[in-house]
Amino acid sequence: MSAEQAIARLSADLAPLWDALYQRFSSGRAVQRVRVGPLTAAQQVAVADLLGLARLPGEYATVHLATIDSALREIAGCDTRTALEYRTGPIPDRSAQRAAAMEERNLLWEWLTNHDVVCAQPALAAWAAAMRRNGLIAGSVTRTKTELDRALRVLRELPGTGVQLPVFAANVLGDPHALDDGSRLHTIVVRALTVLYDAQPPADAVGLRRLWARAGISDDELSSTVLAAGLPTIGGDAAVGPILRTCAGSGLAAVLSLQQLRTVSRVPEAAETVWVVENPSILATALVRFGSHCPPMVCISGWPSSAAAVLLELLSNAGATLRYHGDFDGEGLRIAANIVSRFGALPWRMTSDDYLSAVGTEGPRAGRVTPVPWDAELSDHISRSGIALPQERVVDRLLADIAP
Known part of the structure; x- marks a missing residue:
C-alpha cells in the first residue's frame, strides 16, 4: 500500500x-x-x-x-x-504571499508618487498620499493602477480648452461617460483638483461645475477670455488676426474670447519668445512703457482659463518658446507648475535667488506652499519667510528682460 x-x-x-x-x-x-x-x-x-x-x-x-x-x-x-x-x-506560504502582496502595493504607490504628472506638479503629492491612505480599489493592485492611470491621463491634459466634460472624456479616454458625476474616476479627479487648487470639495452641482470650469472644462465660449499684446501674426485671416494686429499697432491689449480663438486652426507663424504673466497689471505696465513696440505677451489672470489654454497651446504648437512668471506665493507656485507642465513653458525669474533678492520683511502671506520641480529650495525659502512676493514688486526687472 x-x-x-x-x-x-x-x-x-x-x-x-x-x-x-x-x-x-x-x-x-x-x-x-x-x-x-x-x-x-x-x-x-x-x-x-x-x-x-x-x-x-x-x-x-x-x-x-x-x-x-x-x-x-x-x-x-x-x-x-x-x-x-x-x-x-x-x-x-502565507507569509511569503503577504510579503509579495505588500511589495506589489508598495510598488504601486511608489509608481504613483514618482509619476511624471505628480512630479511636474508637486502639489499633487498630497493627492497621491490621500490615494494611498484610501487603499486599493476592491483590494486589487491592477484595478487601482488602471484607474489611477486614467486619472493621471486626465490631469495631464488640464486645463482643458473649453470643451464639455463628455467631449473631453471622449478625447482623452475614448469614453464620453468616463468622467460622469458619481463614477469612481470622476471622484478621484475631483479630489485631485481640490488639492491642486487648494479648494474645498464641491458641496453641490453648482460648485462642481465651477471646479471643472476652473480646470478649463466648460462650453461657455464668451465669458472665457485671455489678454494678449504684441501678437500681430496669430490667426492669419481668422477673426483673431485683425483684432491682434489692430491692438498691437495701437499699443493696446486684446481681449480674446474662447469663441474667437476657436476660429484659429493653427498659427502659421509665431514669435520666437512669448512672455506669459499671471497678473494683468504687468501687461498694463508693459503697454504703458513699450506701447506699439510691446513684445509678444500673454496674461492668464490667475489659473489659466479655457481661452488661455487654447492660446498657449496654439503658440506652443507653432514653435514659440513660452517664458512664464507669476507670483511667489502658494497659489502662484501651483499655477506656475501647471503652466510649465501643461504647455512646456520655461520658468522666468522664478528661482530662489529671484525670490530672496526681492522679498522684503513685510508683505502678504504666502499661504500653503508646495514644491516646484525646477528649484528644489524655492518652496522652503518661501515657507520659512511666510511672505509672498507679488509680480508687481519685480515689474521693473521683468520689463528689463523683455524690453525690445
Missing part, C-alpha cells in the same frame, strides 16, 4: 488535527507543536489512536510535531508535511 493510500485510510475524525497542521505549516513559520480543539469524543479517540496515547487527550490538546512525524512514518513512511500534502495538495 502506498503512502498516499495509507494516509487516505486514516480516520475522518482526524480532520481538526489536519486543519490545525495546515494553518501552522501555511503560516511560513517553523512548526514545533500544534494546539488542537475543541475535539469531540470521537475525535479525541482518533487522535489517541494515531499517536498511540494511553489516554484520551482531552477537549483541547497540544501535540508535538515530532510525535506526529513518528506516528506517520510508521503508518505511511512519510513525515507530517508530506502526509498533509497528500491530503491538500501543495501548502502555500
Whole structure:
C-alpha cells in the first residue's frame, strides 16, 4: 500500500488535527507543536489512536510535531508535511504571499508618487498620499493602477480648452461617460483638483461645475477670455488676426474670447519668445512703457482659463518658446507648475535667488506652499519667510528682460 493510500485510510475524525497542521505549516513559520480543539469524543479517540496515547487527550490538546512525524512514518513512511500534502495538495506560504502582496502595493504607490504628472506638479503629492491612505480599489493592485492611470491621463491634459466634460472624456479616454458625476474616476479627479487648487470639495452641482470650469472644462465660449499684446501674426485671416494686429499697432491689449480663438486652426507663424504673466497689471505696465513696440505677451489672470489654454497651446504648437512668471506665493507656485507642465513653458525669474533678492520683511502671506520641480529650495525659502512676493514688486526687472 502506498503512502498516499495509507494516509487516505486514516480516520475522518482526524480532520481538526489536519486543519490545525495546515494553518501552522501555511503560516511560513517553523512548526514545533500544534494546539488542537475543541475535539469531540470521537475525535479525541482518533487522535489517541494515531499517536498511540494511553489516554484520551482531552477537549483541547497540544501535540508535538515530532510525535506526529513518528506516528506517520510508521503508518505511511512519510513525515507530517508530506502526509498533509497528500491530503491538500501543495501548502502555500502565507507569509511569503503577504510579503509579495505588500511589495506589489508598495510598488504601486511608489509608481504613483514618482509619476511624471505628480512630479511636474508637486502639489499633487498630497493627492497621491490621500490615494494611498484610501487603499486599493476592491483590494486589487491592477484595478487601482488602471484607474489611477486614467486619472493621471486626465490631469495631464488640464486645463482643458473649453470643451464639455463628455467631449473631453471622449478625447482623452475614448469614453464620453468616463468622467460622469458619481463614477469612481470622476471622484478621484475631483479630489485631485481640490488639492491642486487648494479648494474645498464641491458641496453641490453648482460648485462642481465651477471646479471643472476652473480646470478649463466648460462650453461657455464668451465669458472665457485671455489678454494678449504684441501678437500681430496669430490667426492669419481668422477673426483673431485683425483684432491682434489692430491692438498691437495701437499699443493696446486684446481681449480674446474662447469663441474667437476657436476660429484659429493653427498659427502659421509665431514669435520666437512669448512672455506669459499671471497678473494683468504687468501687461498694463508693459503697454504703458513699450506701447506699439510691446513684445509678444500673454496674461492668464490667475489659473489659466479655457481661452488661455487654447492660446498657449496654439503658440506652443507653432514653435514659440513660452517664458512664464507669476507670483511667489502658494497659489502662484501651483499655477506656475501647471503652466510649465501643461504647455512646456520655461520658468522666468522664478528661482530662489529671484525670490530672496526681492522679498522684503513685510508683505502678504504666502499661504500653503508646495514644491516646484525646477528649484528644489524655492518652496522652503518661501515657507520659512511666510511672505509672498507679488509680480508687481519685480515689474521693473521683468520689463528689463523683455524690453525690445
